[in-house]
Amino acid sequence: MTATERVSVEGHIIDSLILAKVLDTIVAAGVKHRLVDVDIGQGNADVSRAVIEITTSDEATLDALCLDLQVHGANRVSSGEAELVAADLDGVLPAGFYSTTNLPTEVRVGGRWLAVDRPEMDCALVVHTDGRAHTAPMHRVKAGDMVVVGHDGVRVTAPEKPRGQSPFEFMNSDVSSEKPKALLVNDVAARIAGAKAAGRKILAVCGPAVIHTGAGPAIAQMISGGFVDVLFAGNGFATHDMESNVLGTSLGVSVREGALTEGGHANHLRVINEVRRHGSIAAAVEAGYITGGVMYECVKLGVPFVLAGSLRDDGPLPDVITDMVTAADAMREHVDGVGVALMCATTLHAIATGNILPAGVETFCVDINQAVVTKLADRGSHQALGIVTDVGLFMGDLADRLCSAGG
């Protein structure tokens, strides 16, 4: 009941990433595949060719996959004649119409390959009796036009390799905000659960916006649920977490009732001052000054934390390591055994942590600012995965998912 097909790609398929994209598409579709023939050109000028056999559970999946592969320049090996069906209404295509790529295209009619005029994506292919073939946007098709349906008898040429050195790099959609976010929540939750099951540690790296956007309770819930094994943060995060516990505000903004302007621009200073008086966060927790929140849960459950100072700190808190070299060394002590790193709304600590993590750690970088997410990669942490979203809403959903499932 399975369906099998061979597809081939030809051109500069290695260094233009064509073969990689083709295999990536196949792997993402979760189907069986086998490289039956690979012929790699040795030098810069030589073209390469690969033939891949794919096997799917049914014909429909195979057809859909082959269509996707053609966008990257991969054609079916056994491509017969194109099937032509007349449009029955102006501006409406026959069901099953072939949808074009923007690559140079040929269509096989009457035993010959016809070059298609005007490559344009998302169009239909219309073949005329005089042997001309061209793309047609849906609205331009007239009743009676002969339109290619299905996949047979259409082949494309793989994209040209860009010539020479380039100071530009190709854009792609790696870090987009337009992804279904509920699904990302589930996936991150699954990876955290998987890492825990494998005996690996979970590292949370948090910026102060985590507290400002109301995600503090979510992190605290994850800690008490056993889903955070070590915390890296700064003076701001810890201060605002405790400020929200003691005074109900974050940088003077109420995190409970929603009034953005209360008396309170000095609230964080007062909390820092009192914790300094106690001598440490742990002492302030023991004395009953801090009664909840992220730092409280860390102290109570013995989850280790490293608070690294920064140039803009008020106070700082007594636990903050103000010497940067010492602080980075303290972070290095906790890196061993980390399986997942979750970086929330922090540029500085995310980059600093990325610098000291080995390549194998699964890293999620959650931030509303795409530039921040990209910046992490610019600094060399190539294994990081970016999620452009609102940390205040995302972490709440993540904690719910983890802690209800973890029951």
Add this chain to the structure above:
Amino acid sequence: MTATERVSVEGHIIDSLILAKVLDTIVAAGVKHRLVDVDIGQGNADVSRAVIEITTSDEATLDALCLDLQVHGANRVSSGEAELVAADLDGVLPAGFYSTTNLPTEVRVGGRWLAVDRPEMDCALVVHTDGRAHTAPMHRVKAGDMVVVGHDGVRVTAPEKPRGQSPFEFMNSDVSSEKPKALLVNDVAARIAGAKAAGRKILAVCGPAVIHTGAGPAIAQMISGGFVDVLFAGNGFATHDMESNVLGTSLGVSVREGALTEGGHANHLRVINEVRRHGSIAAAVEAGYITGGVMYECVKLGVPFVLAGSLRDDGPLPDVITDMVTAADAMREHVDGVGVALMCATTLHAIATGNILPAGVETFCVDINQAVVTKLADRGSHQALGIVTDVGLFMGDLADRLCSAGG
């Protein structure tokens, strides 16, 4: 049991927005106030002066508010001597320490006003026996230093008016992503409910990212719950909404199982084609081709919609008005009676709608991209309120809040 105090501001308090900010801070705190004395300078060079009496429920609220007002240059009228308390530990301030602004500051000690050296925000004020007063960051205070506590005997000078014409404008934090988002959800919900109660219409303006990020069901739920009275969107939004209903994908990406790469880059074309065959969205709903989603709810419940075309449309759908002048005129027909406009993840339609709305309509612009939110204001829609967040998560929470409360 109430507390009353008079504060005064002096300087270019009108055109430098100082008085506005002071009153805004008072209003936001929700306390009673009265302008007891206003003396407005007539020309450019003349300074103005205002005295405001504020009345709060208790002393603590009054003190907090006065502290906030001082950031804008407003001082208590009756300011006695500063109270000095010696620090008892190095690097720890006395409780109740006065927290500085970055304005020029004076402190009253021994019947004289001393100018404070080095204005710096978030510091303590230290007064020496030799009559010098200076700011001190917390860590620099030594045991024995005399620190100002409370609010008496400290006054500041209102910020200078910037001189002359400026091609720059002042930055402020109008559209920040660092706000507690759950509270914003509640507030938008309350305003929608309020507008409904007042017999005003709710207008939703949606971009395709609403569907891509998984917020389609939330909009559909709001429609079926009666919280949307008219919908403005484009070909992309309607197409992907129906694509997700018919084929389970949005622009070929599965919105249910989370696999980002399925066969399906042509899915939206196939759905457009079939709806074109039916002749209209309503006909496709009646024929049972469309069985759920935003457009389905609109058809079933008779909620009017205007789908305006754009240059990048595939198809387009038969309901799409392709002439822009006609489309804008069609939108104008629905503007009357609108009380709240909710613009979700769309630049083009948000600006176009903002252009035709009267000034009184409460407008919320929800987008993950701060530049988009700012752009709306650049075009002249000054009444718009920006929420920088992830529309996929925000709209889900908003629909839950509205529809559970609406019960």
Add this chain to the structure above:
Amino acid sequence: MTATERVSVEGHIIDSLILAKVLDTIVAAGVKHRLVDVDIGQGNADVSRAVIEITTSDEATLDALCLDLQVHGANRVSSGEAELVAADLDGVLPAGFYSTTNLPTEVRVGGRWLAVDRPEMDCALVVHTDGRAHTAPMHRVKAGDMVVVGHDGVRVTAPEKPRGQSPFEFMNSDVSSEKPKALLVNDVAARIAGAKAAGRKILAVCGPAVIHTGAGPAIAQMISGGFVDVLFAGNGFATHDMESNVLGTSLGVSVREGALTEGGHANHLRVINEVRRHGSIAAAVEAGYITGGVMYECVKLGVPFVLAGSLRDDGPLPDVITDMVTAADAMREHVDGVGVALMCATTLHAIATGNILPAGVETFCVDINQAVVTKLADRGSHQALGIVTDVGLFMGDLADRLCSAGG
């Protein structure tokens, strides 16, 4: 030969910022004005009223200004009858047509004020013989329609004050990237020159992107031209500046020939290592290891610099102050006398510097990322002015302008 007019505003003109915007518009136009009558309501519910007399050099300027003021709800006091002119072509308005705001509007015809239907901005006002008046987009006007021209006989109602407390704030276009940038260059140059002339210091605060984008030589030129008196930066900036001098790369990327991928990801480490061997940047300059660039100019010309460490630093350089409290204190030593602070492509150092600057310092924050520019204001540095642009191009133009003018 001057023209004079009185305009009035009425409503919640103080706390809704209406009066401030009106005065701001007048001041920005550079015309003489006088507040002839101000009646401030004392409590929350009371409306206020102001009458302002403006005097311009000619009628055209006066008319243009009055039109702008009406957008904020200010009307001419002496408003006679509206002048009506028939349109002579379909879709074309009479020259001098009145252009609408989106505020509630009335038009005076036949001695009576008619309410205008459907307020919409950027439209014409059409008055019918039956006494109805309505807005009309340009394309909807027919030949023969009676259209209001000029400014007489039209009045608007000032925008309503938003009711109650709001967790939202109004959007405005404070920090837009859509400004003519060449003009901003001139203006920043003028302010720097002005501060120098007044004997104030210029502070430059620089992030590593200054070097990556090729603006290092511009900063060096400004230093050698005497336009920078003190420099705040971090390990990255100083390292890449010297790396570009010694090895011609910035983080391994060639800054001269444009090849983005050279051998060289360890180049910055090698430079740091050699400067550590010399013991200090000054020693490395004296020994001839560093022969140009920003740090070189600082050493040669005795311009003081503070290099503050951060958690993500490699090395660091021997001059970097790794203790954050010590580093901030070192920066405080240089704040006195600063007149202009120029913050280039740095979030961390910009915020840290903003925290310690007094309110009077003119601060320009140049960054390509609007979120960074906004963030500075969120932290309390309200005097900062944001320029969203490409620092690599902007600083080059600024240095050219300063140094050629400084001749």
Add this chain to the structure above:
Amino acid sequence: MTATERVSVEGHIIDSLILAKVLDTIVAAGVKHRLVDVDIGQGNADVSRAVIEITTSDEATLDALCLDLQVHGANRVSSGEAELVAADLDGVLPAGFYSTTNLPTEVRVGGRWLAVDRPEMDCALVVHTDGRAHTAPMHRVKAGDMVVVGHDGVRVTAPEKPRGQSPFEFMNSDVSSEKPKALLVNDVAARIAGAKAAGRKILAVCGPAVIHTGAGPAIAQMISGGFVDVLFAGNGFATHDMESNVLGTSLGVSVREGALTEGGHANHLRVINEVRRHGSIAAAVEAGYITGGVMYECVKLGVPFVLAGSLRDDGPLPDVITDMVTAADAMREHVDGVGVALMCATTLHAIATGNILPAGVETFCVDINQAVVTKLADRGSHQALGIVTDVGLFMGDLADRLCSAGG
């Protein structure tokens, strides 16, 4: 005098993009290479192996390149013993120290491969007499520590293939704003010149921000210099271009003297109205109403333009095609023969144009907003190259470079 070396990679080198990155790095370095051995695993579980011979002009280039390749997991085939040199100062490494990647690493000492503890990037490798090897940040090295120098005897393991399907995609630095912009100007200029030389057309696609930011004269200069063969834009671009010619403002903002608030928010309406009266832009040029600018140059030099309407247009201008289907068809007429497409500060027109361009057209997308640049790729225009910069400054420099070189 050339240097030759063989490097090998092993693992999931095809679908994890490892081989592609290795070849990309080699090609970017501009050196000769030859694939001497490729063994591709056939199924999902099988690893592949490739051996590549690289030949450079000298040893230094070869060493630098091999170091870069090792970041991607490629090792020298002939790797002898590691060379160890004792550090002579605390915190300073021997010159030529080996700089680590974050991959699992081994070092060959005494004929055996030792696994290196704690993989961390940008560190040194220290080998102890007891046979342990570990990474060491520069500051932790002590005088006497034996440090690996050079490249011999160090090998890494290629990054693991991420397991299973992922809704995430890997981040990388494709579209960064931190590039030397002057170099990008040169490169775009070279590609435009190259396309012209090859007889291909240059297409400019412009948004209104081009005019607001002061880049209008640059585009006009490029047109008069013969560097633009066809122009796609909208009502806003053409209107503000002509508004700046007739009235000296863009959306009411002076583009010459820099005053941001002049009377003039209706200026664009007046210009549209007068052009409507003339009947077309060409007629307005012929009548002497328009005397310069982009549209003027197009009319005078016969450069064809397509102005496509949008929902938010005022007016619109008589040349604007208001029907979107007709407008897209009009654009299609000009696509043939285009070699370079330059998209400036426009989302809508850039995506619409990207949809109809064949894959081979070199496309540059210039915008200050990274999200816009990424969005273009999300929509399927994979051949586009993004430049995140300030269009106002960039286009000025580009026009200067083209027109001065073009003589």
